[in-house]
Amino acid sequence: MSAAIKVRSTRVKRAGRSTGGQNISLKRFDDERVQALQKEIRIIKGCMEKHPLTHPEGNKFNTITRIFNNCSLNQGGRNYSNYQNYSESERLTMTIDGEPVCEIDIKSCYLAIIAGRCGISLEQDPYSVLPYVKKHSGNCEDYTRARKLMKLMVSKLLSVDRQPTNFPEGERVKMQDGTIKTLPVQEKYQVPKKVSAKSLFAEIYQTYPFLKTFELGVFDLMYIESNVMTATIFS
Structure with missing residues (x-):
């Protein structure tokens, strides 16, 4: 049986290499808090066992693990399962009790969390007001491409460091001949x-x-987001 929750050590870079990120003992933490978190996940897993997500080829996904980061129960905390290894298009072919599924996306979640903490209301689509995106509003294909790029740029700004100067790392793309190639973002x-x-x-x-002065790190934002998702499941 997979663990209900895990806590991983802090990842650090030493001599250009990343170390850390290993699972650490839950005995380090308040037992009452650990048991409460485990109970939540076991309830979700119990529901998944009764109503598993099923791939068209018959594979069933009926377990989940909540993973915290930086040696803390207040950092990270996202839920992970094997079905997340599949592409979005393939996940949408899966079913629960024979019924089709859909995926709900929280638009600009991290940006919305920070704005909310600052008492600021965002546009319905906060990426649409960025100058680079607005410049491409005359063509649907160009606009979509520009929006996706700026979404990546905002994500890097929020998750990597406060003064980024480079484009995000390249993305793996399936070419027409079926090969996988990493293309630079540009x-x-x-x-x-x-x-x-x-x-x-x-x-x-x-x-x-307000992004110049916000004090929440990426794992703080992830923790808030994961709590919202967990609360939604139980609501």
């Missing part, structure tokens, strides 16, 4: 050579200046 999203990552990050800060 190539995938057709970013003009005159447009720098630094200029795009400046646009984000100009549009949302």
Whole structure:
């Protein structure tokens, strides 16, 4: 039986290599808190066992683990399961009790959490007001590509560091011949050579200046998000 919850050590970079991230003993933490968290996940797992997510080929997914980070029960805390290894399109072919499934996306969750903490209301689509996206509003395909790029840029700004200067790492793409190739972000999203990552990050800060001073780290944001998702399941 898989563990209901896990806590992992802090990842650090030493000599250019990442270390840490191993599971640590739950005995380090308040037993009452641990048991409460385990109870929540076991209830969810019990429901999944009765009503498993089923792949068209017959594979069933009926377990889940909540994983915390940085040696803390207040950092991270997302739920993980094997079905997440499949692409979004393939997940949408799965069923529960023979019924089709859908996926719910919380739009701009981290950005919305920070804005809410600052008492600021966001546009319905907070990426649409970024200058680089607005410049491409005349063409649907260009607009979609520009929006996806700026979504990545905002994600990097919130999750990597506060003063990023480079584009996010390249993305794996399936080519027409079936091979998998890692494309630079600039190539995938057709970013003009005159447009720098630094200029795009400046646009984000100009549009949302509160991002310059927010104090929540990525695992703080992840913890808030995961608590919202868990509370929604039980509501």
